[in-house]
Amino acid sequence: MNHMDRQIRVAILGCGTIGSELATFIDSDECQQAQVSALYDLDQSRSISLRNKLLSNPRVTESIEEILLDADVSLVIEAAGPDAIQSYSKDIVLAGKHLMVMSVGGLLHGDIYAELDSIASESGSQIFVPSGAVGGIDAIKACRDQLDVVILTTKKHPDTILDISVGNIKKDSDRKYPREIFYGTALDAVKRFPFNINVAATISLAGIGPIRTMVKIVADPQVSGNVHEIYASGSSGIMRFTMENIPHPENPRTSYMAILAAIETMKHSSGRGIRIGT
Amino acid sequence: MNHMDRQIRVAILGCGTIGSELATFIDSDECQQAQVSALYDLDQSRSISLRNKLLSNPRVTESIEEILLDADVSLVIEAAGPDAIQSYSKDIVLAGKHLMVMSVGGLLHGDIYAELDSIASESGSQIFVPSGAVGGIDAIKACRDQLDVVILTTKKHPDTILDISVGNIKKDSDRKYPREIFYGTALDAVKRFPFNINVAATISLAGIGPIRTMVKIVADPQVSGNVHEIYASGSSGIMRFTMENIPHPENPRTSYMAILAAIETMKHSSGRGIRIGT
Structure with a gap:
């Protein structure tokens, strides 16, 4: 102190x-x-x-x-x-x-x-x-021991997603959007999308850990910034946090x-x- | 440090x-x-x-x-x-x-x-x-200078609301519920509901102050705990935080x-x- x-x-x-x-x-x-x-x-x-x-x-x-x-x-x-x-x-x-x-x-x-x-x-x-591009890290860490489920859903424009297993997710007119391109643990999300998904790491470290925290990534050409939705539930109650962030003008992968x-x-x-x- | x-x-x-x-x-x-x-x-x-x-x-x-x-x-x-x-x-x-x-x-x-x-x-x-019974104080304080609007909507069971201007808001079969019993500034909310609305004070101090932060209180007999919904918007984006808290067993006015x-x-x-x- x-x-x-x-x-x-x-x-x-x-x-x-x-x-x-x-x-x-x-x-x-x-x-x-x-x-x-x-x-x-x-x-x-x-x-x-x-x-x-x-x-x-x-x-x-x-x-x-x-x-x-x-x-x-x-x-x-x-x-x-x-x-x-x-x-x-x-x-x-x-x-x-x-x-x-x-x-x-x-x-x-x-x-x-x-x-x-x-x-x-x-x-x-x-x-x-720091809490990064999301809010609610305060509540997640306070209720950590009471939480059973933490799910992060991140929606991004396909052009800003870098999946290191396949390269850039380019907008592709043959594909239907919005499209779920990943569902898995925060640990796996961070490995495949190292430049996109710091918030998954922050949420998992604040909460129930990188193996129990689940992450869904949705590619959506209608999204200009980053949309992060957190759902967490347990014996203390239910929380839902939604952030629609304006992207940084010089680097759209970064939320201001x-x-x-x-x-x-x-x-x-x-x-x-x-x-x-x- | x-x-x-x-x-x-x-x-x-x-x-x-x-x-x-x-x-x-x-x-x-x-x-x-x-x-x-x-x-x-x-x-x-x-x-x-x-x-x-x-x-x-x-x-x-x-x-x-x-x-x-x-x-x-x-x-x-x-x-x-x-x-x-x-x-x-x-x-x-x-x-x-x-x-x-x-x-x-x-x-x-x-x-x-x-x-x-x-x-x-x-x-x-x-x-x-402390952040108290809500999440998202982290994001609100980080974006304080970018926010134009912050609105807290709190839903509580009528039996747990103490309005010092009228006494306890008892469940009244003549009244229709859910019912909005207050809409005003965080400053006025704290004066009228001093035992219910600490979160309004915390949100306003973290964010855009007790006069610009607006508070709506809804009495709803269907709500057993406390439901807090925060809406905040500005040049950094839009945030929505919803908490459905389990009440403390010994004092239902307090969220665990x-x-x-x-x-x-x-x-x-x-x-x-x-x-x-x-």
Whole structure:
């Protein structure tokens, strides 16, 4: 029940849509408690382009190791994709940094979630998983032990779905839409749609786990943004949460809301005063 | 971004259904980080009865002032009603204690919310307002600046509604049900239904405020628990959250879920490791 220092030095891993938006927020007047201190992207031209838009003139690093060794960095925001979580999240926490995870699907692979939780519990580092593009994570985690059923139905435009088992789901005039293209566990959903279904990972980690949480994905050309419907039931009652999110203008796979949720999580992790919500 | 001490000493204000449930959880093996240190209730027999059920043998106090002066107490859980918030919340925070607010409606009176936020920001005390009997507070607070409309519709059995302007809304065979008995701002809802509509206060504080958040209350004898429906829309999209909560067996005005949300908030405020949700 305490706070990060007033001035949190943040490193951003991944300078795509999400990383850039978060860096820009931290760089703004609205965010007094933090500043962007370092940037990393596999494609260094993206880090440089982002640096040139920021007032705080962060360091562009050539490797993640440079960030791990930088004693000045206290929080690492991962916006680099699920592979980065698998490769670097433990090192980040072992290096004594706090971590915010955007590619939540990466936490479902192997034992990484339990290992990270344990390392962070020992070290005092904190790991933040924002609610992302859905609401109701608060209720799902509060009622976790009472829930029997959690089902996520996600509807997306076929052009924005990337199924790694078959490639892009292109709109195909021979096909009938809307069409259910997947029904299975959150664990399997994250494996097949690693760039689409972070919310499935977040819901399963908050609730009854990646094997018991079921996911249905519907390709629907009538949907312009992302539609997420959560149904959960158990001895505490029944919940239904529906979100129709506006897509991010620069990357239609990303909900604007996922970025807003990460910003709100940052505000609370570094802020003082009244904290609303579970 | 740090934690309360491993052993948080908790004082409970109000030993009714909610205070007793929370004390029992803190007293259990499941809660390693906290222990119940003091109890207060206007009706001292309730404090004594609760103490006798707890292993930690907390002190039964005769006044709230005794708790304020007790340097051992680091967290005060208010479960005593909106009047206690108005009368004592500032003193609690000024005394350097953390505060968890269950009677959230009490925060809507006068300037108390802004004052508390300011005192807590200065002192480093934290004030927790759990999500209560609804889900989606996470999304509402993340999208706060993008939302134009937030409407809560609450359906309750007539026997569980206490309208202080007319007394209990008894089931009346001359009346047609379901019947809308209130439509107005969250601020007015909290004034007329102080024991029913904490969720309206929580939603309004998380979102667009108690004057712009609208509340509809429907008396419906077909409803056994509480049904809360939230509709919110704006430039980030449209959200709909529906909760059908099982009522608490000992107090049908209380949703079991409100207690679960408070327990989850406690776990996170005192815990370490991975934190899921905004």
